[in-house]
Amino acid sequence: xxxxxxxxxxxxxxxxxxxxxxxxxxxxxxxxxxxxxxxxxxxxxxxxxxxxxxxxxxxxxxxxxxxxxxxxxxxxxxxxxxxxxxxxxxxxxxxxxxxxxxxxxxxxxxxxxxxxxxxxxxxxxxxxxxxxxxxxxxxxxxxxxxxxxxxxxxxxxxxxxxxxxxxxxxxxxxxxxxxxxxxxxxxxxxxxxxxxxxxxxxxxxxxxxxxxxxxxxxxxxxxxxxxxxxxxxxxxxxxxxxxxxxxxxxxxxxxxxxxxxxxxxxxxxxxxxxxxxxxxxxxxxxxxxxxxxxxxxxxxxxxxxxxxxxxxxxxxxxxxxxxxxxxxxxxxxxxxxxxxxxxxxxxxxxxxxxxxxxxxxxxxxxxxxxxxxxxxxxxxxxxxxxxxxxxxxxxxxxxxxxxxxxxxxxxxxxxxxxxxxxxxxxxxxxxxxx
Amino acid sequence: xxxxxxxxxxxxxxxxxxxxxxxxxxxxxxxxxxxxxxxxxxxxxxxxxxxxxxxxxxxxxxxxxxxxxxxxxxxxxxxxxxxxxxxxxxxxxxxxxxxxxxxxxxxxxxxxxxxxxxxxxxxxxxxxxxxxxxxxxxxxxxxxxxxxxxxxxxxxxxxxxxxxxxxxxxxxxxxxxxxxxxxxxxxxxxxxxxxxxxxxxxxxxxxxxxxxxxxxxxxxxxxxxxxxxxxxxxxxxxxxxxxxxxxxxxxxxxxxxxxxxxxxxxxxxxxxxxxxxxxxxxxxxxxxxxxxxxxxxxxxxxxxxxxxxxxxxxxxxxxxxxxxxxxxxxxxxxxxxxxxxxxxxxxxxxxxxxxxxxxxxxxxxxxxxxxxxxxxxxxxxxxxxxxxxxxxxxxxxxxxxxxxxxxxxxxxxxxxxxxxxxxxxxxxxxxxxx
Numbered sequence: 007x008x009x010x011x012x013x014x015x016x017x018x019x020x021x022x023x024x025x026x027x028x029x030x031x032x033x034x035x036x037x038x039x040x041x042x043x044x045x046x047x048x049x050x051x052x053x054x055x056x057x058x059x060x061x062x063x064x065x066x067x068x069x070x071x072x073x074x075x076x077x078x079x080x081x082x083x084x085x086x087x088x089x090x091x092x093x094x095x096x097x098x099x100x101x102x103x104x105x106x107x108x109x110x111x112x113x114x115x116x117x118x119x120x121x122x123x124x125x126x127x128x129x130x131x132x133x134x135x136x137x138x139x140x141x142x143x144x145x146x147x148x149x150x151x152x153x154x155x156x157x158x159x160x161x162x163x164x165x166x167x168x169x170x171x172x173x174x175x176x177x178x179x180x181x182x183x184x185x186x187x188x189x190x191x192x193x194x195x196x197x198x199x200x201x202x203x204x205x206x207x208x209x210x211x212x213x214x215x216x217x218x219x220x221x222x223x224x225x226x227x228x229x230x231x232x233x234x235x236x237x238x239x240x241x242x243x244x245x246x247x248x249x250x251x252x253x254x255x256x257x258x259x260x261x262x263x264x265x266x267x268x269x270x271x272x273x274x275x276x277x278x279x280x281x282x283x284x285x286x287x288x289x290x291x292x293x294x295x296x297x298x299x300x301x302x303x304x305x306x307x308x309x310x311x312x313x314x315x316x317x318x319x320x321x322x323x324x325x326x327x328x329x330x331x332x333x334x335x336x337x338x339x340x341x342x343x344x345x346x347x348x349x350x351x352x353x354x355x356x357x358x359x360x361x362x363x364x365x366x367x368x369x370x371x372x373x374x375x376x377x378x379x380x381x382x383x384x385x386x387x388x389x390x391x392x393x394x395x396x397x398x399x400x401x402x403x404x405x406x407x408x409x410x411x412x413x414x415x416x417x418x419x420x421x422x423x424x425x426x427x428x429x430x431x432x433x434x435x436x437x438x439x440x
Numbered sequence: 441x442x443x444x445x446x447x448x449x450x451x452x453x454x455x456x457x458x459x460x461x462x463x464x465x466x467x468x469x470x471x472x473x474x475x476x477x478x479x480x481x482x483x484x485x486x487x488x489x490x491x492x493x494x495x496x497x498x499x500x501x502x503x504x505x506x507x508x509x510x511x512x513x514x515x516x517x518x519x520x521x522x523x524x525x526x527x528x529x530x531x532x533x534x535x536x537x538x539x540x541x542x543x544x545x546x547x548x549x550x551x552x553x554x555x556x557x558x559x560x561x562x563x564x565x566x567x568x569x570x571x572x573x574x575x576x577x578x579x580x581x582x583x584x585x586x587x588x589x590x591x592x593x594x595x596x597x598x599x600x601x602x603x604x605x606x607x608x609x610x611x612x613x614x615x616x617x618x619x620x621x622x623x624x625x626x627x628x629x630x631x632x633x634x635x636x637x638x639x640x641x642x643x644x645x646x647x648x649x650x651x652x653x654x655x656x657x658x659x660x661x662x663x664x665x666x667x668x669x670x671x672x673x674x675x676x677x678x679x680x681x682x683x684x685x686x687x688x689x690x691x692x693x694x695x696x697x698x699x700x701x702x703x704x705x706x707x708x709x710x711x712x713x714x715x716x717x718x719x720x721x722x723x724x725x726x727x728x729x730x731x732x733x734x735x736x737x738x739x740x741x742x743x744x745x746x747x748x749x750x751x752x753x754x755x756x757x758x759x760x761x762x763x764x765x766x767x768x769x770x771x772x773x774x775x776x777x778x779x780x781x782x783x784x785x786x787x788x789x790x791x792x793x794x795x796x797x798x799x800x801x802x803x804x805x806x807x808x809x810x811x812x813x814x815x816x817x818x819x820x821x822x823x824x825x826x827x828x829x830x831x832x833x834x835x836x837x838x839x840x841x842x843x844x845x846x847x848x849x850x851x852x853x854x855x856x857x858x859x860x861x862x863x864x865x866x867x868x869x870x871x872x873x874x
Contacts, residue, residue: 009687010660011713015565015574015629017592020724021717034518034728050516058510066503069496076492079702082484084465089472116550116704119727131449140449155724158451195449226444253443268513268731270550279445283455290454290589293553296730297702
């Protein structure tokens with residue numbers, strides 16, 4: 007007699023198939039089993055030769071020293087992170103931005119994604135006071151796919167469609183925060199924004215961010231800023247923008263886009279009460295963090311070299327990659343005669359493509375492309391928290407340009423070919439938005 | 441005006457100070473800031489020179505290869521783990537034990553502690569059906585400190601005091617599962633046992649484990665077995681015992697006690713429905729695992745060398761360390777004239793000391809010892825899930841013997857001195873249990 011499958015508790019909501027799950031499984035499977043697949047789907051950073059060489063040299067150094075290597079492998083650090091790393095990180099943020107950050111403002115987590123999982127569920131959801139469950143307000147959607155399933159409570163996120171702003175540049179557009187329509191009437195536990203935004207490559211302007219900081223401060227609501235691609239590192243930002251921090255802002259940095267995603271290292275910068283809560287959550291849920299990422303970058307944080315790496319290597323690498331990728335995409339789309347828009351690429355390493363005339367949803371389009379060995383991410387997975395239906399994301403998809411030229415270029419050619427084949431004929435010539 | 445501290449949701453229960461938190465903070469702080477502290481508190485594995493040399497050689501190999509190193513750092517694996525690692529691990533378990541394990545039965549987690557955090561909350565707590573919240577039954581307490589605060593629901597664990605069995609060996613005792621008194625009348629979502637047991641060093645016998653497997657199978661309740669110290673690796677088991685697995689058993693292994701705690705790598709072995717649920721939880725809560733641990737041990741899993749390492753190096757190392765540590769403890773305690781018992785040391789790297797005549801609780805004793813630069817863990821933190829008061833754990837403490845001889849020996853001498861100073865005078869000479 008087969009055993010019955012155990013009944014899951016409400017925590018089982020985390021086991022339901024999700025967009026991020028699909029993305030990661032496809033990504034991982036293709037990397038490991040299907041070398042022909044053109045990986046324009048995942049968030050995997052580029053293999054930048056000089057950066058990889060840097061990490062190889064650093065590891066060789068640790069091995070030469072011996073003790074440092076052994077210590078990294080054989081010792082548990084405190085749950086909040088390595089004390090030397092925390093001191094160095096606090097010093098860097100103080101010096102670079104003048105923020106009053108001490109090690110007490112910091113907590114390391116097993117990757118930025120894990121930081122958000124805990125922060126969201128800590129700040130929103132059902133309270134112990136029996137009041138209405140608080141929600142996480144996303145001031146701009148589409149927003150990062152990885153948040154979508156993280157809430158342990160139903161109707162966890164809340165958002166309204168963004169302002170869609172036409173651009174003076176041909177075939178470009180931009181989303182802006184719909185300040186007039188933000189759903190403040192809901193019970194809000196936190197506000198969250200990725201900057202640069204994954205998936206769109208948007209970098210919300212300093213003045214819009216400042217406005218958001220004021221609005222959240224007034225309401226006593228924490229503002230979470232996901233800095234996975236931002237400043238001071240990894241520095242995949244191509245516009246003038248500066249990071250902002252305040253007592254009620256929770257900034258989350260990551261080592262992943264420095265070429266170290268395999269180490270899973272996130273850094274939470276927050277007022278001490280929040281940082282301390284995160285340290286405790288790590289101790290309960292994970293005992294301690296992995297040490298490898300922190301140990302690898304420690305000397306570069308101590309010396310400030312990490313800022314130069316971000317500014318002179320990683321930033322320009324992705325800026326150039328974005329410019330080239332936009333060129334290829336424009337060329338492919340125009341060549342195929344497809345009506346399209348691309349979100350302004352201010353940072354990160356994605357292009358967000360809008361195909362208004364597609365006869366099918368980009369979810370179906372994604373599957374066609376996969377058959378042609380091109381992996382992208384369909385737009386709908388980045389759209390959540392909306393109480394009203396919104397078709398727009400089903401006309402959009404995310405294309406990563408972090409892979410080598412040939413892969414990106416061929417992928418874009420195939421996307422354009424398929425888009426031409428699957429678009430409605432359009433009487434009005436493609437141009438600015440109607 | 442200072443900002444109000446955000447109100448935490450019910451998830452905030454994870455942020456309350458706990459035993460594990462205290463342990464990890466003390467441990468980490470002492471390691472990093474107080475080299476004089478004698479670390480008999482933490483679960484840090486020993487630095488076994490030949491094992492550390494092995495990991496250094498392996499890392500050097502990865503660096504020489506270059507590509508393998510880069511891949512480990514720069515690529516996300518699928519959330520369930522590295523496919524090559526999962527294939528090798530399934531093959532190893534099949535061959536060694538004849539279990540029908542495939543890669544579909546496996547899920548990697550960021551450490552064993554994280555596996556239990558998710559498994560507990562998945563299998564117990566409030567259901568979506570509105571029925572009574574299910575609890576995790578601990579068949580034997582004292583049990584691992586790290587579980588205590590993991591439940592997201594109140595009254596998460598349930599247990600009854602164990603059978604305390606006298607030993608023919610002088611100054612030894614043993615806990616046994618109180619089969620007659622297990623609280624099956626409660627709604628039980630899972631049963632969990634660490635084997636070897638942390639903190640006591642107990643290895644529940646094959647026949648008792650078999651009985652527990654039958655009891656849980658009959659009831660359709662998953663049985664979680666924490667194999668952090670067990671077989672086939674790391675192999676810190678000093679008695680005849682074999683691991684058991686069944687469709688309803690969830691075995692959790694870890695790379696930590698192979699000398700790799702800094703990589704945070706746990707391995708869940710479970711029926712595919714559970715393994716798949718764990719993979720999804722990892723994707724949502726952590727995106728992917730760190731790659732370093734899996735990459736480090738991969739060739740040894742593929743070749744089966746890991747079994748030899750466990751059997752011929754790690755097992756004997758801790759067995760000898762335990763024998764020596766028991767000798768030092770007996771010598772120190774007898775020399776100081778203290779009435780004491782030690783739990784039979786069947787595995788792991790702790791001695792569980794029972795001081796019946798102590799005038800203060802071991803929680804107070806712990807603080808005295810800390811002033812004398814000896815860090816142990818007081819017994820009460822390992823006692824949870826009991827609905828009735830039970831004084832016994834306040835007479836006990838956990839002593840780790842994984843540190844170098846001088847540290848362990850001096851620590852034990854100081855423990856004996858303080859115990860003598862703080863014990864009630866006893867008319868009856870120390871001997872067997874009354």
